[in-house]
Amino acid sequence: MIRLSFFGLCQFRATAALLSFFLCISASSAFAYELKPAEIKLLEKIERDTLKYFLRHSDPITGLVRDNSRAGSPASIAATGFGLAALAIGADRGWINQDIAKEKILRTLTALEVKAENKNGFFYHFLDMKTGKRVWKSEASSIDTALLVAGALTAAQYYPGTEIEVRAKRIYARINWKWMLNNSDLICMGWTPESGFLPYYWDSYNELLILQALALGASNHAVPAEIWNAWFRSEDEYKGKKIIYSHSGSLFTYQYSHAFIDFRNLNDGGINYFENSIQASLANREYSMEFENQYKSYHAYSWGLSASIGPGGYKAYGGKPGQGLQDGTIAPHGAIGSLIFTPKESLDAIKFFYLRLGEKIYKDLGFIGAFNIDKKFYPHEYLGIDQGIILMMLENFLRDGIVWKKFMELDAVKNWVEIARLKETSALTAQPVIAQKPEEKTAVEPKAQS
Amino acid sequence: MIAAFPGELLRIPAAQTQIISQVVFDIRFLFFYDVAMNKTTQNRRRQFFINKPFQLRYMLYVSLPLVVVCGISFFSLYVGIWSDILNSFTDQKVQEDLITATRMVQYEEVRQNTAPNNVLSVFRSAEKLGSRQREIFKEILDKANRNISIKIALLLFFVAWGTIYISHKTAGPIYHMLRIGREWQNGNYRARIFLRKWDEAHPLAEQMNTTYTILDERFAKIKKWAREKPPQEAIALIQKELESTQTS
Numbered sequence: 001m002i003r004l005s006f007f008g009l010c011q012f013r014a015t016a017a018l019l020s021f022f023l024c025i026s027a028s029s030a031f032a033y034e035l036k037p038a039e040i041k042l043l044e045k046i047e048r049d050t051l052k053y054f055l056r057h058s059d060p061i062t063g064l065v066r067d068n069s070r071a072g073s074p075a076s077i078a079a080t081g082f083g084l085a086a087l088a089i090g091a092d093r094g095w096i097n098q099d100i101a102k103e104k105i106l107r108t109l110t111a112l113e114v115k116a117e118n119k120n121g122f123f124y125h126f127l128d129m130k131t132g133k134r135v136w137k138s139e140a141s142s143i144d145t146a147l148l149v150a151g152a153l154t155a156a157q158y159y160p161g162t163e164i165e166v167r168a169k170r171i172y173a174r175i176n177w178k179w180m181l182n183n184s185d186l187i188c189m190g191w192t193p194e195s196g197f198l199p200y201y202w203d204s205y206n207e208l209l210i211l212q213a214l215a216l217g218a219s220n221h222a223v224p225a226e227i228w229n230a231w232f233r234s235e236d237e238y239k240g241k242k243i244i245y246s247h248s249g250s251l252f253t254y255q256y257s258h259a260f261i262d263f264r265n266l267n268d269g270g271i272n273y274f275e276n277s278i279q280a281s282l283a284n285r286e287y288s289m290e291f292e293n294q295y296k297s298y299h300a301y302s303w304g305l306s307a308s309i310g311p312g313g314y315k316a317y318g319g320k321p322g323q324g325l326q327d328g329t330i331a332p333h334g335a336i337g338s339l340i341f342t343p344k345e346s347l348d349a350i351k352f353f354y355l356r357l358g359e360k361i362y363k364d365l366g367f368i369g370a371f372n373i374d375k376k377f378y379p380h381e382y383l384g385i386d387q388g389i390i391l392m393m394l395e396n397f398l399r400d401g402i403v404w405k406k407f408m409e410l411d412a413v414k415n416w417v418e419i420a421r422l423k424e425t426s427a428l429t430a431q432p433v434i435a436q437k438p439e440e441k442t443a444v445e446p447k448a449q450s
Numbered sequence: 451m452i453a454a455f456p457g458e459l460l461r462i463p464a465a466q467t468q469i470i471s472q473v474v475f476d477i478r479f480l481f482f483y484d485v486a487m488n489k490t491t492q493n494r495r496r497q498f499f500i501n502k503p504f505q506l507r508y509m510l511y512v513s514l515p516l517v518v519v520c521g522i523s524f525f526s527l528y529v530g531i532w533s534d535i536l537n538s539f540t541d542q543k544v545q546e547d548l549i550t551a552t553r554m555v556q557y558e559e560v561r562q563n564t565a566p567n568n569v570l571s572v573f574r575s576a577e578k579l580g581s582r583q584r585e586i587f588k589e590i591l592d593k594a595n596r597n598i599s600i601k602i603a604l605l606l607f608f609v610a611w612g613t614i615y616i617s618h619k620t621a622g623p624i625y626h627m628l629r630i631g632r633e634w635q636n637g638n639y640r641a642r643i644f645l646r647k648w649d650e651a652h653p654l655a656e657q658m659n660t661t662y663t664i665l666d667e668r669f670a671k672i673k674k675w676a677r678e679k680p681p682q683e684a685i686a687l688i689q690k691e692l693e694s695t696q697t698s
Contacts, residue, residue, distance in 0.1 A: 072546035
């Protein structure tokens with residue numbers, strides 16, 4: 001139980017009850033959750049404040065987005081991808097002037113196409129904000145390029161038939177996905193000019209789904225179909241929840257691909273990744289609640305173990321199944337990013353974060369990256385990718401999966417669904433299916449041709 | 451070479467025309483004698499300053515832009531590099547870079563699922579920081595090179611423009627002298643050299659104009675005598691007029 005004073009807890013519950021009492025008009029969403037006007041207002045405020053990160057921490061000339069809000073931070077291509085989508089969403093919402101948003105997106109895409117250093121279309125993870133040159137000896141990153149392209153294609157879907165669409169698709173088309181296989185059947189994590197391909201591959205379930213989707217669905221240099229079945233779908237159980245899990249158990253691994261792809265009706269040989277993320281989010285919450293007597297930050301309304309900064313630096317905090325690293329640090333973006341999976345639990349957390357912890361963790365650009373009540377750790381720092389996942393999940397949640405609808409219309413996504421033979425099914429009936437036991441970590445057998 | 455004296459046009463008798471042509475030749479030779487003599491002795495240069503103000507002025511014209519170009523180049527290079535180095539390596543910037551280096555290593559550890567090892571992480575952070583500092587130095591030098599290249603290009607443009615401007619002060623008078631020289635060669639002794647206020651060789655132009663004014667007046671008198679006086683009297687007058695003239 002969180003160490004709230006009796007009065008404090010009562011105050012929080014009273015505030016929530018008052019909100020419910022006065023705001024009796026409800027709105028339904030695609031997630032079968034009755035949203036009250038006050039809740040919509042709060043979520044919209046968070047989304048709008050979060051959007052400011054991409055305006056304030058992007059270069060006015062190149063449009064590249066800073067990795068984090070600290071001074072001296074380089075640009076991150078993943079954050080830039082989220083930024084492109086965020087600008088399109090902001091303009092669609094009317095929070096940014098349409099012309100300004102279009103111009104900024106176009107400028108960013110131009111810089112990416114012309115200035116940003118890349119290898120065979122794969123962008124370097126960290127770039128100089130102004131010149132687009134590789135910095136910090138970073139790698140040409142496969143997953144970050146995928147997130148960037150996903151963001152660019154999302155923005156393109158908001159502006160069909162414009163130069164934005166042309167440029168975004170050109171950036172996507174020039175990526176040589178096959179090259180990143182490095183003659184293997186797994187996609188490599190990256191490549192550096194100094195040492196060639198990194199000795200790490202995307203070999204098991206995590207945020208790799210978006211990378212796989214774009215690599216398989218590409219019209220140019222697409223990877224072969226068998227790549228889809230080459231990675232591990234390891235399953236384990238936590239408190240009765242069977243989950244295809246990621247090694248770290250970090251919430252972001254269950255969320256990033258879902259920001260773009262609507263997995264609700266996709267069935268990967270019996271696995272429904274949407275349902276899987278629901279179970280993973282609930283398990284993550286319950287795992288942190290196991291330690292609520294140890295840490296003040298952990299509570300039924302205060303959860304979210306995801307990769308974030310903490311008192312000891314940036315760590316892959318996560319739940320079980322997985323390595324389950326925790327030290328009392330909570331990443332608000334963890335719970336908010338699971339809003340589409342666990343609306344009630346996430347909303348409870350959001351209201352707790354906002355109403356109870358308030359200004360300690362909610363600043364000018366929305367929720368800070370992480371907090372740890374025991375360590376009195378409330379860093380005024382934001383990460384671009386955290387801001388991105390908050391914004392996109394809120395948009396999907398509040399507007400009936402508008403980003404999903406646009407993204408799923410892409411030819412590349414349709415190609416991937418067909419190539420990967422993701423039989424359509426209803427999320428309500430889909431059940432996660434055991435693919436592999438963790439100890440039997442071998443590649444999944446290719447699915448039977450349907 | 452002697453220019454044809456336009457006697458036909460003035461209807462001067464052939465004998466008189468021959469004499470007058472000879473006179474003109476003599477005068478021209480006198481004028482260019484000094485120049486020719488100077489040429490034969492020019493290699494000696496026993497006297498370093500022949501025209502001190504003129505030479506000093508030109509020394510200034512050449513050396514001043516050079517000093518300016520070199521000064522600005524060195525100053526820009528020095529100040530540019532050092533100001534960037536000082537800016538890039540302030541306590542705050544180094545601290546920021548140190549945090550970023552640590553963060554980069556942590557990102558990699560998270561992504562690659564490698565267990566954090568404090569000692570190894572410190573080494574990897576130090577390596578990252580070192581490589582970042584090399585990047586910063588390279589950026590600074592590239593920036594300094596870019597800046598200095600632009601400045602030198604601009605300065606060279608101004609120096610080139612200045613050279614043309616300054617050389618015009620001598621090239622202009624030479625051009626005018628050549629043009630008027632051709633006029634004189636063609637028999638137009640009314641032509642005069644006119645120079646701009648700040649042009650060089652004003653004394654030379656004045657001397658040449660004075661010489662040709664005298665010649666002009668002399669020819670005018672000779673032409674008048676040839677036209678108006680009886681031939682014998684004209685010849686006598688011309689002979690008297692040319693008595694003081696030294697010819698080879």
